[in-house]
Amino acid sequence: MNAQELLQRLESKGITLEKMLDTAMELYIGEEKEAVREKLIGLMLRYLNDINVQALLMAALLLEEGFKVEGDPVNLVADELIGINLAEYIGGKMALFNFFYYDTRKPGILAELPPFLDDAIGGFIAGCMTKLFEGEL
Numbered sequence: 001m002n003a004q005e006l007l008q009r010l011e012s013k014g015i016t017l018e019k020m021l022d023t024a025m026e027l028y029i030g031e032e033k034e035a036v037r038e039k040l041i042g043l044m045l046r047y048l049n050d051i052n053v054q055a056l057l058m059a060a061l062l063l064e065e066g067f068k069v070e071g072d073p074v075n076l077v078a079d080e081l082i083g084i085n086l087a088e089y090i091g092g093k094m095a096l097f098n099f100f101y102y103d104t105r106k107p108g109i110l111a112e113l114p115p116f117l118d119d120a121i122g123g124f125i126a127g128c129m130t131k132l133f134e135g136e137l
Contacts, residue, residue, distance in 0.1 A: 001058075003048035009061055015109060015121060020044065023108030024125045027101065036132065043128050047090055053124065056086050060120035072115040083119030083126075090127025091134070098126035 007017060021044070025037055047053045060082050069076060080103075087099035102110060102122040110118045110125075 026107035060116040083123030086123030091130030095130035
């Protein structure tokens with residue numbers, strides 16, 4: 001699988017690269033928004049090609065398709081674990097704080113997604129934003 005194939009799978013659920021970028025930038029505080037957004041595009045595409053990121057995002061996609069839950073029950077933690085693992089895999093322990101920030105605020109597309117996908121995409125965004133500000137592009 002490559003980034004384009006994964007993006008097609010995500011797009012079938014209404015999740016586009018553009019919407020993920022918009023969501024990431026919604027909580028960004030700072031200047032040079034366009035420069036940050038451009039760097040973020042490259043970083044997201046790089047990680048969408050990573051087999052581990054692909055596996056975790058595919059797990060969330062498949063869980064949404066084959067594992068039905070009503071709403072987002074408080075005793076469901078598997079969705080949080082996917083998001084946390086994505087965030088930490090990409091951005092290290094610091095990304096955990098970003099993950100909870102995105103998870104509680106639910107900006108942009110995160111507010112529209114079902115439980116597994118909102119946490120997976122939130123974790124992906126949080127990890128990428130954390131990595132971006134480490135300056136390791």
